[in-house]
Amino acid sequence: MELVFLTALGIGGATVAGALLGFVFKNISHRFSDLVLSFAAGVMLCAAIIGLILPSIEYGGGKDGIWMSIVGIFCGALSLNLLDKITPHLHSMAGVEHEAHPENTKRLNKVLLFVMAIGIHNLPEGIAAGVGFGTENIGQAMSIAVGIALQNVPEGMVIIAPMLAAGMSPWRTFWCALATGLIEVVGTLLGYFAVTISTAILPFVLAFAGGTMMYIISDEIIPETHHGDEDWATYALLVGFCTMLVMAYYME
Numbered sequence: 001m002e003l004v005f006l007t008a009l010g011i012g013g014a015t016v017a018g019a020l021l022g023f024v025f026k027n028i029s030h031r032f033s034d035l036v037l038s039f040a041a042g043v044m045l046c047a048a049i050i051g052l053i054l055p056s057i058e059y060g061g062g063k064d065g066i067w068m069s070i071v072g073i074f075c076g077a078l079s080l081n082l083l084d085k086i087t088p089h090l091h092s093m094a095g096v097e098h099e100a101h102p103e104n105t106k107r108l109n110k111v112l113l114f115v116m117a118i119g120i121h122n123l124p125e126g127i128a129a130g131v132g133f134g135t136e137n138i139g140q141a142m143s144i145a146v147g148i149a150l151q152n153v154p155e156g157m158v159i160i161a162p163m164l165a166a167g168m169s170p171w172r173t174f175w176c177a178l179a180t181g182l183i184e185v186v187g188t189l190l191g192y193f194a195v196t197i198s199t200a201i202l203p204f205v206l207a208f209a210g211g212t213m214m215y216i217i218s219d220e221i222i223p224e225t226h227h228g229d230e231d232w233a234t235y236a237l238l239v240g241f242c243t244m245l246v247m248a249y250y251m252e
Contacts (some may be wrong), residue, residue, distance in 0.1 A: 004133050007093065007145045011129055012181035014149035015122070018156020019177035023083060023156070023170065033223040038233040040151035041221040042240025046215050050248050051132050051140035052210035060203035069207040072241025073174035084219065119180040122152075125216070126187020128209035131202075133192050143248050146201040146214075150240075152184070 056069040125148050132141035158176055163173040191209065195202050225233040 002247040003138070004130065004188065004192045007129065007142070008126065008132075008185040011126060011145055011149050011152065011188060012183075014152035015156040015181035015184065016178055019155040019160055019174060019181075021087040021153070021154075022157040022160030022177075023174075025050075034233055035236050036154040037151065037221050038225045039240035039243075040147065041217045041225070042237035043147035043150050044144075044240075045217055045246040046241045046244035046248065047140075047144040047211040047236070048128075048210045050245070051137075051144040052128065052206045052213070054208065055137070055140065056203045056206035059206065068203050071212070072194070072204040072207025073211035076124070076208040076213075077215040079208075080212050080215045080219070095108050112136075114251035119121070119183045122180055122184040123187040124209070124212040125221050126184035126189075127191035127194075129184075129203050130193075131195055131209045131222075133195075143244055146171065146247070147244060148184075152181070156181070173193025194229075 053069060053073065055068050056072060060066065060068045097167075129141070129145045129148050132144040158179070159177060160173060163176060164170065168176075191205070195205055222237075
């Protein structure tokens with residue numbers, strides 16, 4: 001339990017760390033943040049497959065349980081798809097940042113809505129990390145947590161500039177960023193307790209968490225990092241995937 005709690009704090013803390021970097025490097029280039037996001041996408045993709053979806057099939061009984069895993073994957077993706085209908089997408093951040101202005105209250109509200117959307121999307125990410133510990137495979141659980149934490153650093157960085165540009169005070173900006181990280185801590189604990197209460201739901205919940213992560217990668221991160229013909233973003237994703245592949249192999 002202590003390890004789960006410390007991991008939850010680490011995942012949430014990664015968002016805060018990214019926010020602090022956002023204060024220091026207000027004009028950080030999109031290429032750098034996109035590079036980190038692409039690498040994180042590769043890590044998350046590998047973690048979702050090896051740490052969540054394959055264990056879901058295994059705990060579901062192999063061939064007999066694969067359909068439950070498929071249902072879980074689609075339910076996870078659909079849940080975030082519904083959230084996207086009522087909240088902004090991650091790849092709308094560039095537009096928000098350019099439109100933000102201290103004298104425009106509507107634009108400030110738009111920035112706050114976007115920050116709220118990040119917080120909402122952080123909940124299933126945290127749940128995915130917590131569910132990973134339900135497999136009792138600490139290596140796989142930590143690989144999932146590492147992937148999510150890596151993605152949280154640039155995410156924390158990119159939410160700072162729009163809020164400051166919209167006229168929000170530095171302290172209020174920091175507290176908003178902290179709130180998005182705390183949501184992930186709550187999600188991690190919820191995911192862990194859900195599978196410890198009833199192991200019968202473990203195959204479905206694992207697949208559900210894997211589906212949410214794959215949806216985030218495909219719908220949020222990849223469009224954000226591919227503004228044009230940037231092959232380096234694809235290779236950064238592959239490097240991230242292979243890095244997590246090696247980690248997962250040696251952490252077994």
